[in-house]
Amino acid sequence: MRLSVQTTILMLLMLIFFSCTGRERGATKYLTEAEEAYKTGNYSIAKLKIDSIKSQFPKAFNEINFGFHLMQEVRMAENKRNIAFCDSMLRENYNNLNEILVKFDYVRDDRYQEFGEYHPKAYPHKSSLNQNGLRSAVSEKGDLFIESVLSGSGIRHNQIKVSSNDGSFAETLVVTADGLNYRFNTLERSYEIVRFGGNDENSVAQYIYTYRDKPITLHFIGNRTLITNLSQAAKNAVSNSFELSNLLKSIEQLKVEKEKSEVLIRYLESRKD
Structure with missing residues (x-):
């Protein structure tokens, strides 16, 4: 009859305990405590006890060897638990993603984009040129960007600031001109559209999300500064984008963590062969 790993380790612990004395019994005590921690799912303590055997009892070769095998079981169980989590x-x-996506339109131009973007319905991009304000979007991987739209006044703005009546504020970094920033004129007026993403966005979306139910002032900063009130529709849209961005990034991170555990389990299983 094939014995389980736990039973085998327990029998070996008993054998070691009755065959050693003095300082060696300290190593056996650590190994016993590691086994108990493993059984109760306290894997961090189990690993700490096993590591302590080698550092405190470098000549306890049997205990070190048994600790090595127990460590493999601990890591296996720990990663299985991580996958379940x-x-x-x-x-x-x-489930949350399915609920929030109804607030967005998925947009992708096959000619230029490998991945699409989610545009909030609360502040449609197509109508955003009709008023000065902010629009936002989120990539499929969860990367958020906001765009400032200014019409009728050419100030060559390259930074924005949002502030509240309590004196708090957030502001983007200054961005340089690139392919995602536009300044153009029509027969009726001039337009400036500047994109802030990644580090340049500098937590402006989070600020708007926090103060979404309070008045927010939007500052366009360039050759001079223009100020306007940020509409409730724009606040709702940026807040929705902020929530979606965090959710998509959380999903991506969980997928990465799960894959890491699966890879380690395959490695541990290969060591048994």
């Missing part, structure tokens, strides 16, 4: 969180996050 990731699966549970992914199910919850995907």
Whole structure:
């Protein structure tokens, strides 16, 4: 009859305990405590006890060897638990994703884009040129960007600031001209559209999300500064984008963590062969 790993380790612990004395029994005590921690799912303590055997009892060769095998079981169990946790969180996050996506339009131009973007319905991009304000979008991977839209006044703005009546504020970094920033004129008026993403966005979206139910002043900063009130529709749209961005990034991170655990489990299983 094939014995389980736990039974085998327990028998070996008993054998070691009755065959050693003095300082060696300290190593056996650590190994016993590691086994108990492993059984109760306290994997961090189990690994700490196993590591302590080698550092405190460098000549306890049997205990060190048995500790090595126990460590493999601990890592296996720990990563299986991590996969179960990731699966549970992914199910919850995907349910939340299905609920929030109804607030967005998915947009992708096959000619230029490998991946699409989610545009909030609360502040449609197509109508955003009709008023000065902010529009936003989120990539499929969860990267958020905001765009400032200014019409009728050419100030060559390259930075924005949002502020509240309590004196708090957030502002983007200064951006340089690139292919995602536009300044153009029509027969009726001039337009400036500047994109802030990544580090340049500098938590402006988070600020708007936090103060979404309060008045927010928008500052266009360039050759001079123009000020306007940020509309409730724009605040709602940026807030929705902020929530979606965090949710998509959380899903991506959970998928990465799950894959790491799956890779390690395959490695540990290969060591058994």
